[in-house]
Amino acid sequence: MQLEVGAHRADKSAGRIRQHNEKLILTAAEQEFARYGFKGTSMQQVADRAGLPKANIHYYFNNKLGLYYAVLSNIIDLWDSSFNELDAHDDPAVVLPRYIATKLDFSRRYPQASRVFAMEILSGGPHLSEYFQQDYRDWFRGRAAVFEHWIAAGKMKPIDPAHLIFLLWGSTQHYADFAVQIDAALGEDRPQQELYETATRTLTEIILDGCGIRRD
Template sequence: MPQTLVTSAQAGNLVPQPQPLHRTESSMTLEVPAHRLSASGKPAGRIRQKNEQAIIQAAEDEFARHGFKGTSMNTIALKAGLPKANLHYYFTNKLGLYIAVLSNIIELWDSTFNALSVDDDPGEALSQYIRTKMEFSRRNPQASRIFAMEVISGGTCLTEYFSADYREWFRGRAAVFQAWIEAGKMDPVDPVHLIFLLWGSTQHYADFATQICQVTGRSRLTKQDMEDASNNLIHIILKGCGITPAA
């Protein structure tokens, strides 16, 4: 069996959750889940939720196009259709808004991965996870690119997120695959590298969409293109894990 980074003893502790991380204003905070409650601890009102969502969407567009340094609060406000003063009411500064965007992205990704359970059928669970991640790449390509750019640039804003809590959560996810292996449900592949493969292959279609379109002669990737890609990824990954894909 290839050496893995988890052991059978860890398989009983499967879903440790990442906790919100807090910092001073100088370094900001990456929280997961992202901004679900108002300062009072009560659910945010409908207008506030609507405005925050509009701001985060506009910020995603600008950060994906121009990067953190090339984006201004003014351009985000214009994109969101809100006065700049309103923008500062919800997010004190650009770094705070950037952190909120990253938090939103990671929350969506991590909540999807948390759905995996040792009681699941590996073929069905992996197929569903791949389809969900590919749909995220189709619907939110810019969010994926922002995360990729942050990591490539050194991941300064993700330093505390990639902490002991995150590593514990990651080991819990790997333990699900290890449990499947020990139950004889899939071949003895290294769960850690399998997770990297799942992440990399599904996010590739968002991060490198321009390259894919150039190579395939398309102007853009359609929903059908993404469904075809999902089917191929499912077939390749499941077969590589010794799992027979559903007919």
């Protein structure tokens, strides 16, 4: 029994080490890919940034493409999971502000990953061709249907759901993707917490008012 307990503890310890190293590598990869793009980034650069031997990087990720996909997948999964929480039976006056705040928080916490995604899209999305297939279109139509339900129920104005979704995505990700421009306009010494709190209030007010969503 003692051996089994010891083995269990060893497995848990190994699991924690793996999680720690994978997070360290992904964070380093986000920074390198965001700065140099997929072609300009090497596994050695990621290893140097992470402070790990290059062999360790290959242990967790077979090659650069696999590591790149992992970075893209992480941020897409975060964005999609928060968007999937919107339900046709919800009150948009409650869930839309929550969604806007969540997306802006992702921009604050994961700006490099957002920039990697933006660079991939600007280059034509060559590594996302399988992602943007029929399943994606079906998923998008399902998300748009939530807004159509709210419109039919008189909870918001008859605004085109697709373009509203694009507005939600673009406005919230802007604070990560165009941080250099924002810092130039507002000053780099502006506290990040203040910036994002103001952005959250402003976007929420503009979007809800524009959609005719009443807040009690």
